[in-house]
Amino acid sequence: MKLSKYYMPTLREVPADAEIPSHQLMLRAGMIRSLSAGIYSYLPLGYRVIRKVEQIVREEMDRSGALEVLMPAMQVADIWKESGRWEEFGPLMVRFKDRNEREYCLGPTHEEVIADIVRDEVRSYKDLPFNLYQIQTKVRDEIRPRFGLMRAKEFIMKDAYTLDRDEDGLDKAYQNMYDAYVRVFDRCGLDTRVVEADSGAMGGSGSHEFMVLADSGEDDLAFCTECEYAANVERAEAALEISRASKAADDLAETSADTSNNPAADATTSGVEIEKVHTPEATTIEDLVDMIGVSPEKMIKTMAYVADDQPVVALVRGDDQLNEVKLRNHLKAIELRPAHPDEFPERFGSVAGFIGPVDLSENIKIVADRRIQELEKAVTGANEKDYHLVNVNPHRDIAEIEAFTELRTVQAGDPCPRCGGALEIKSGIEVGHIFKLGTKYSSSMGATYLDENGKTQPIVMGSYGIGITRVAAAAVEQHHDDRGIVWPLPLAPFQVIILPLGNSGDVGRAAEEIYEELQDAGLEVLLDDRDERAGVKFNDAELIGIPLRITIGSRSLENDKFEVQIRRTGKEFNIDRSSACSEIENLLEEIE
Ligand SMILES: [Zn+2]
Known part of the structure; x- marks a missing residue:
C-alpha cells in the first residue's frame, strides 16, 4: 500500500478529550474517528488491526470446533420478555419500535436468540452438543462511554454459545473455550491473566475473565502473592481475619465457661451499656475518629440503599469499603442504588450522616458484613442529627440482621482465601469473559431435548465473549512508548x-x-x-x-x-x- 493514496489522518497534538494512551494514540495514528460519544468509525489502518484480531479469534474458534454463524443485530422484545431480561437489562439496552409499534432492541448480547434458534430444531440428545459463534457489532447504551474503544456504545464482539446435554458436557465445553481463549490472547501478543469473575446479569454458576494488566484498566483485580488465586475485586474474598486478641479471648471462654456459643451472653460479660454521645457535624468516619478517638475498625458504617424500591441498609466496618456487586448479588436485586439524603427521614426514619442500625423500623432489611460479627463496643449513627451511639454490640443491640455475609471489598494485604498469603491489587482491562450459564435461558425459553429415557430436559448452555475492538485498544495500552504505538x-x-x-x-x-x-x-x-x-x-x-x-x-x-x-x-x-x-x-x- 502506498501512503500517497492512503487515508491516514495523523495528528501531532494529543486530542483534549482522550484520557488514556490507547485512545490518544489510535486517534493520533488516524486509526479511528468518533462520530459521537462512544461511537467510532474504524479507518483503514485501524480496521486492518481489527481484522487481524478477528482472524486470530476465528481460527482458534474454528480449531476448537465452534461453528460460525451470523445472528441479527435487531432483536424482538418478545424473546427478552420470555427470559426475563427485558426489564433486567435496564437502560443499557437500546430499544425502539417499528412502524407497527412492535418493540425491538439492538442486541447487547445473543443468549435469547441462540435459545430461540435451537428450541424449535433440537429434539434429541443425539443433536447435542455443539457450539455456535459469531463476530458482530453489539450495542450497549453505556452511561459513561469513554476511553475510546475501551468502553464504547457500539463495538465488535465475538460471542460463542455452547449447548450441552448436562453439566458434565458444559464443564468440558467450558474448558475447551478456556483453552481456546488462552491461545487467542497469546497469539495476539497480549500478556493476560485469568481471574475468577462475577456472573452479573448473565446468571449461572461459574465465570472467568481474561484480563490485560494495564494501569488504565477499569477493573481492579486481586492476586495472591503466594498461590494461584486471582479474582476480580467485584468477587474476590479475603480469609476471615481473626485478630489474635479476640481469638485468645475465644479460647479462654471455651475453657472457662460454656458461654461461647451464646453471643448475647458474651455481650453482657463485656457489660457496658449503649450510650448516646453528642457528635456535632461528624458525618464521616474521619470526623468521628477526630471527635471521639475511636479507630475506624471499631465503627459500624451504615449504608442506606434502595433495592428494587425496598429500603435496605448494609453494614461494614468503618475501615472497610462496601462492595455493591456483592450486596446486589446477596439481595438478588435488579436495581440497586444508594438512597438519596431526602429519602432518609421518610423511608429510613433517620438522617443522612447519622444513620445507624439500632432501632430501625422493622420493614428495613439489614445485612451485615461478616466482620461486623466480631465487633464489640462499636460506634454507629444514632438516627438523630449530631448524635452517635457508642458501646454497640451487634448481637445484643441490632434487632434483625438478616444475614452476616461477605459484603466488603478486599484490600491489598488482606489474607488470601485459599492459602492466607497476602493479596495484591492490580488494574486490568477485561478482553474476554466466559460463563457457565446452565439452564437459565433454556428453561425460561423452553429450549429442551429428549434424553436417552425419553424424558424432557433443558439444554445446558455456556456463553463466551471476546471484545474484538477492545483487544485492539488493550494491545496499544500494553504496547506503546512516548513516540507512539509498538x-x-x-x-x-x-x-x-x-x-x-x-x-x-x-x-x-x-x-x-x-x-x-x-x-x-x-x-x-x-x-x-x-x-x-x-x-x-x-x-x-x-x-x-x-x-x-x-x-x-x-x-x-x-x-x-x-x-x-x-x-x-x-x-x-x-x-x-x-x-x-x-x-x-x-x-x-x-x-x-
Ligand atoms: Zn493464596
Whole structure:
C-alpha cells in the first residue's frame, strides 16, 4: 500500500478529550474517528488491526470446533420478555419500535436468540452438543462511554454459545473455550491473566475473565502473592481475619465457661451499656475518629440503599469499603442504588450522616458484613442529627440482621482465601469473559431435548465473549512508548514500512523495487511515498508502530545498503540491497 493514496489522518497534538494512551494514540495514528460519544468509525489502518484480531479469534474458534454463524443485530422484545431480561437489562439496552409499534432492541448480547434458534430444531440428545459463534457489532447504551474503544456504545464482539446435554458436557465445553481463549490472547501478543469473575446479569454458576494488566484498566483485580488465586475485586474474598486478641479471648471462654456459643451472653460479660454521645457535624468516619478517638475498625458504617424500591441498609466496618456487586448479588436485586439524603427521614426514619442500625423500623432489611460479627463496643449513627451511639454490640443491640455475609471489598494485604498469603491489587482491562450459564435461558425459553429415557430436559448452555475492538485498544495500552504505538507483530496493520528520503531518482526507484519484492514475498508493506519532510515521515512511522522500518537514502544507497530499524527496540543496522528481502523475512521471524 502506498501512503500517497492512503487515508491516514495523523495528528501531532494529543486530542483534549482522550484520557488514556490507547485512545490518544489510535486517534493520533488516524486509526479511528468518533462520530459521537462512544461511537467510532474504524479507518483503514485501524480496521486492518481489527481484522487481524478477528482472524486470530476465528481460527482458534474454528480449531476448537465452534461453528460460525451470523445472528441479527435487531432483536424482538418478545424473546427478552420470555427470559426475563427485558426489564433486567435496564437502560443499557437500546430499544425502539417499528412502524407497527412492535418493540425491538439492538442486541447487547445473543443468549435469547441462540435459545430461540435451537428450541424449535433440537429434539434429541443425539443433536447435542455443539457450539455456535459469531463476530458482530453489539450495542450497549453505556452511561459513561469513554476511553475510546475501551468502553464504547457500539463495538465488535465475538460471542460463542455452547449447548450441552448436562453439566458434565458444559464443564468440558467450558474448558475447551478456556483453552481456546488462552491461545487467542497469546497469539495476539497480549500478556493476560485469568481471574475468577462475577456472573452479573448473565446468571449461572461459574465465570472467568481474561484480563490485560494495564494501569488504565477499569477493573481492579486481586492476586495472591503466594498461590494461584486471582479474582476480580467485584468477587474476590479475603480469609476471615481473626485478630489474635479476640481469638485468645475465644479460647479462654471455651475453657472457662460454656458461654461461647451464646453471643448475647458474651455481650453482657463485656457489660457496658449503649450510650448516646453528642457528635456535632461528624458525618464521616474521619470526623468521628477526630471527635471521639475511636479507630475506624471499631465503627459500624451504615449504608442506606434502595433495592428494587425496598429500603435496605448494609453494614461494614468503618475501615472497610462496601462492595455493591456483592450486596446486589446477596439481595438478588435488579436495581440497586444508594438512597438519596431526602429519602432518609421518610423511608429510613433517620438522617443522612447519622444513620445507624439500632432501632430501625422493622420493614428495613439489614445485612451485615461478616466482620461486623466480631465487633464489640462499636460506634454507629444514632438516627438523630449530631448524635452517635457508642458501646454497640451487634448481637445484643441490632434487632434483625438478616444475614452476616461477605459484603466488603478486599484490600491489598488482606489474607488470601485459599492459602492466607497476602493479596495484591492490580488494574486490568477485561478482553474476554466466559460463563457457565446452565439452564437459565433454556428453561425460561423452553429450549429442551429428549434424553436417552425419553424424558424432557433443558439444554445446558455456556456463553463466551471476546471484545474484538477492545483487544485492539488493550494491545496499544500494553504496547506503546512516548513516540507512539509498538504493535505486536501479529496485530500490526503492516509488517514493514519503507521510508525513502526523496521519491525521485535512484532512491525512488530502489524504494519501488524493494516494495514490489516484499509484496511478492507475501509481506504486508506500506511505502511512504508522500511528498513530506523526512521528519514528518519518521514521526508518523513511529506513531503508527509498524514493527520494521526500511530507510532508503542516497548515501547508503551508494554502498548498496538499506538502513533497517526495529520499532520495539529502536535497534538500527544496515542490510545489503541485494539480499534485503530475505533478510527482512528473517528479521520478522525473529521478532515473532
Ligand atoms: Zn493464596
